[in-house]
Amino acid sequence: MRAAVVTFPGSNCDRDLAVAMEAVFGRPVLRVWHADSELPPVDVVGIPGGFSYGDYLRPGAIAARSPILRAVIRAAERGVAVLGICNGFQILTEAGLLPGALIRNVGLAFVCREVELEVATTASPFTCAYPARARIRLPVAHHDGNYVADVETLDRLEAEDRIAFRYLDNPNGSARGIAGVLNARRNVLGMMPHPERACDPKLGGTDGIPLFRSLLSALVA
Amino acid sequence: MNGEVRITPELVAEHGLTAEEYARILEILGREPNLVELGIFAVMWSEHCSYKSSKTHLAKFPTTAPWVICGPGENAGVVDIGDGLAAVFKMESHNHPSFIEPYQGAATGVGGILRDVFTMGARPVALLDALRFGDPAHPRTRWLVSGVVAGIGGYGNCVGVPTVGGETTFHRAYDGNILVNVMCVGIAPADRVFYARAAGVGNPVVYVGAKTGRDGIHGATMASAEFDERSEEKRPTVQVGDPFTEKLLIEACLELMASDCVVAIQDMGAAGLTSSSCEMAARGGTGIELDLDAVPLREEGMTAYEIMLSESQERMLLVLREGREDQARRIFAKWDLDFAVIGKVTGSGRLVARHGGRTVVDVPVAAVSGASPVYDRPFELPAPAAPYDPDERVDRIAADEALLRLLGSPDLASRRWIYEQYDYMVMADTVQRPGGDAAVVRIHGSNRGLALTTDCTPRYCAADPRTGGCQAVAESYRNLTAVGARPLAITNCLNFGNPERPAIMGQLVAAIEGMSEACRALDYPVVSGNVSLYNETMGRAILPTPQVGGLGLVEDLDRMVGIAWSEEGLRLLLVGDTVGWLGCSLFLRELFGLEAGAPPPVDLAAERRHADFVRGCIAAGLVRACHDLSDGGLAVAVAEMCLASGGGARIHLPPRVGLRNAWLFGEDQARYLLAVAPHTVGELARRAAAAGVPMVEIGDTGGDALILGDARPISLAVLRRAHEAWFPRYMEG
Secondary structure: OOOEEEOOOOOHHHHHHHHHHHHHOOOOOEEOOOOOOOOOOOOOEEEEOOOOHHHHHOOOHHHHHHHHHHHHHHHHHHOOOEEEEOOHHHHHOOOOOOOOOOEOOOOOOOEEEEEEEEEEOOOOOOOOOOOOOEEEEEEEEEEOOOEEOOOHHHHHHHOOOEEEEEOOOOOOOOHEEEEEEEEOOOOHHHHHOOOHOOOOOHHHEOHHHHHHHHHHHHHHO | OOOOOOOOOOHHOOOOEHHHHHHHHHHHHHHOOOOHHHHHHHHOOHHHHHHHOOHHHOOOOOOOOEEEEEEEEEEEEEEEEEOOOEEEEEEOHHHHHHHHOHHHHHHHHHHHHHHHHHHOOEEEEEEEEEEEOOOOOOOOOHHHHHHHHHHHHHHHHHOOOOOEEEEEEEEEHHOOOOEEEEEEEEEEEOOOOOOOOOOOOOOOOEEEOOOEOOOOOOOHOOOOOOOOOOOOHHHHHHOOHHHHHHHHHHHHHHHHHHHOEEEEEEEOOOOOHHHHHHHHHHHHOOOOEEEEHOOEOOOOOOOOOHHHOOOOOEEEEEOOOOOOOHHHHHHHHHHHOOOEEEEEEOOOEEEEEEOOOOOEEEEEHHHHOOOOOOOOOOOOOOOOOOOOOOHHHHHHHHHHHHHHHHOOOOOOOOHHHHHOOOOOOOOOOOOOOOOOOOOOEEEEOOOOEEEEEOOHHHHHHHHOOHHHHHHHHHHHHHHHOOOOOOEEEEEEEEOOOOOOOOHHHHHHHHHHHHHHHHHHHHHOOOOEEEOOOOOOOOOOOOOOEEEEEEEEOOOHHHHHHOOOOOOOOOOEEOOOOOOOOOOOHHHHHHHHOOOOOOOOOOHHHHHHHHHHHHHHHHOOOOOOOEEOOOOHHHHHHHHHHHHHHHEEEOOOOOOOOOOHHHHOOOOOOOOOOEOOOHHHHHHHHHHHHHHHHOEEEEEOOOOEEEEEOOOOOOHHHHHHHHHHHHHHHHHHH
C-alpha cells in the first residue's frame, strides 16, 4: 500500500493524517509539497485538513489551482484513490473532483465536537470495512462545512449511492445531512469529519480505523 | 523629521515619560534625544516592557529547581520533561487591545504568545486562555465575549495548535477592562533550545515574516495607561493578526532552527523592531547596527519613527552565522515569507540605525533595555477581610435547588459554547479534552503527556490578595495532580490596577508574596510570566487577578485519570478536611448576593501531603476518577463528575454535619473527590492513614440521578439542562 499526503501552505492536519495512515497501512507515507507538479506512484493520496493558503478567497479555492492538484486530478482519472478531509473536501469540490460546495456553517461559528454519523454506503474503497448502516462517532472541526448542491445533484448523489456518510445530528446545516460524498467512479471521497483523529483509543475513539482498513483491503487485493 | 522636531515637555508627556525619566535620558545620552530615540525610550521604559513597578517584587518568586532549564528573563520558561525533551511555556496578557477591538486583540494575543514559544525552538503543542469579563448584564459584555472567543478560535484554529483549556468568569469589576491571558506550551529538544542573545560581531541581523506597516505604533505604551472615555480613539493602535503567515513562520523558523544557521532569534512583539534588537543586543552584551532602508515595508513613506515602533504582527528578528544567509533565504522563500538582511552585530554596545543616509538612532542598548527606572512604589497592604460566620439561614434553601442554581450561574455553567469554537483536537495528541481539571496533551510519539491548567480565583484575591495568590498556585497544583500529573512549574500573568495607587500596589505585593510562598512550599517554581498593570477605567480597578498557568508531567498515560467514571457501584471518597468554609464562596454570591468574608485558608503542608497521596494512589491504579474541589465545593464537583460520566451518584451527609449547605458548598482547600472500586477502599484507607491524610467515604456511583443527602433526587437530564442552558441562551441574547 503506497500512500501520500499533500501539504499546502496552511495545511495543519497533514501530520495527523500521515500518522493515522502509517499506523493502519504499516509503512511510511510519502509527503508531497504543494508546488510539486508530479505525484509519486501511489495507491491513495490524502488531501488533509487545515487552512490552505489561509482560506483566502474561499476555503480550498487557491489550493484547487496549485500545481500538485493538477497531478492529483490526473491520478484520480487513472483510478488512484483520493481522500479529502475537511479542508481537503473543500479543495476537492473547488477542483471539480466532487460536486457541490461547502459554505459557512449554519450557526456561523466554528464547530469542534464529536458527531454521530451513519455510514451511508459500504460500496466504496473507503467504507467497505464498515458494517452496513454502521453508526460511528468522528470529530468535526470546521467553519465552512455546510454542504450545498442543487436538488438535481443531491437526487443524483442519492440515486447513485454516492453519499458516504450522513450526520445523525447535523452540526452545520448540510443538505440532507451529507457529511461525505463520492465521485461517480467511487475512487474520490470528500468528507468533513476527521477519521484520522479517531484511530487511537487514547484520543477517545477508533471509529476512523475501518476507513483506512477499507482502503487497505480494497486497494491491495 | 528626525532631529527637526523639538522635544518639548508636552511631547515627553505624550510619550508617557515623566520629567525625571526624561532627565535620566538626557544623562544617558549626554544630549537631547531626537524624536525616534524618544519613542524608543518611551516604549522600552513603559511598564509593559520594563516592569518598572513590579521588578523589585517579582524577584521574590522562586525560579529554580533541578528540572528548570531556563527561568524568567527569556522569551519563555523552559523545563526538562525527560527523554531529551523540554517544555517551553509562557502566558501573556492582551487585555487592553481586546477591550478595544476584541477579535483582533485576542487573536494577536494568541499570535504573540505562540511566537514567544517557537522563537525558542519549540513546536507549539497547546494553547489555553484565561478570560475575565464584566457583568453579563453589562451592555458591552456579550459583544466582548463573542469577539474574544471568535478571535482566539480564528487564530488558534488556523495555525493548527489545539486550544485545550482555560477558564472564563464574569464580574462587574471587569466591565471596563476585560482580561485576555493566553498561555502557550511547546516542546523542543532539550539540547536545542534557542535564546535571544545576539553574539558574534559581524554576524548578519535578519528580518523575516510579514512586512512592516503603520499598525500598532505605541501599543506597549497604551497597555501601560488607564482607560478613559476616549479609549475608543485607541483602536488604531490595535494590531491585525494573520494566522496564515504565523503558520508559515512557525514552519520556516523550525526548519531553519533544525539547521545550524541561527545564533539568536526573537519575535518582534511589543515595541517591535526596537525591543527585539535592543533586548537581543543587551542580553548578548553586543551592539546592533540597522539599515532601516532594508526593512520590508507594507507602505511607502514610512518614517524611521514608524519603522522602529511599528507592532505589525508575524515578524521575527534573527542573528545568523555569517555566510549562512543564502541557506536561510532559501527556506523562507520556500514558505513565501520576506527575508531581508537589515543589519549586523557590532561590539559597540549601541543600537545604531540609519535611514535615508542619516543616522537616526544611536543609543546604548544596556541603558535602553536595562537602566529603566525601577520604582519601589509605596504600598498599603490590605487589611484581611474578617471571616464570614454562617448561620442556619444558609440552610433555608434546599440543597438540590441550590445546586441547580449554581450550576446554571455564569461562573459555573458549561463552557461548551466557548470550547466548541476552538479546535482542541488538531495535532491528534489531545488525550484530555476541555471540561476536566487539567487538559492533557500527549508528547508526540510517546506514552507520556503534559498536563496543563490555568487558575485564579479573583474574588478570593480581592478579599485577601495574599491568600488569593497562594490559592491560585495551590489550585493549579491540585488540578494537575487530579489527572495524575507531577506538577513541574508555573507561568503567570499578574493583572492589577494602577500601581501608582498604594492600595493597588499593596494587592500586587501581597499576591506575589502569597504566590511565592506557595511555589516554594510545593517545589513549583515560576519560570516565566508577564505583568499587566493599569487595568482600570475611569479610576475603577479590576479585581486583583494573579493568573497562574501550571504545567505537569504524566509519566504513563495508561495511568492517567479524568473526572468521568465509567462504572456504577464505585465508592466516592473525599480527601481533605471539610469545615464548610463559605466566606467568598460562589454559594454566598449566587444564592444570597453576598460577596463577604475571608477566602478559605490555604494550608500548604496539607496541599502537598494530600496531593502526594492522591498522585500516589492514581499511579498505583487505585483511582477510577478524580476531581479537585474548588468553586461551588463538593456538590458542584460531584455534579460535574456525574455530567462527565453520564451516570448518577448518591452522597451521604455525615452525622452531625452542622450546616448542611456549608458542608456541600463550602470551598475548603486541599480537597479531592475520588471514585474508586469498592474492593480498594481498604487499601486506600491504609495509605491515607499512613500519610496522615484525612479521607472519608461519602457516597457511591450509580443510577441516573444525583442525590445529595435527603434532598430531592436531581435527574441527570435536569442537571444537564441546568448546566448547559445558560451560555448559549445568554449569547443568543
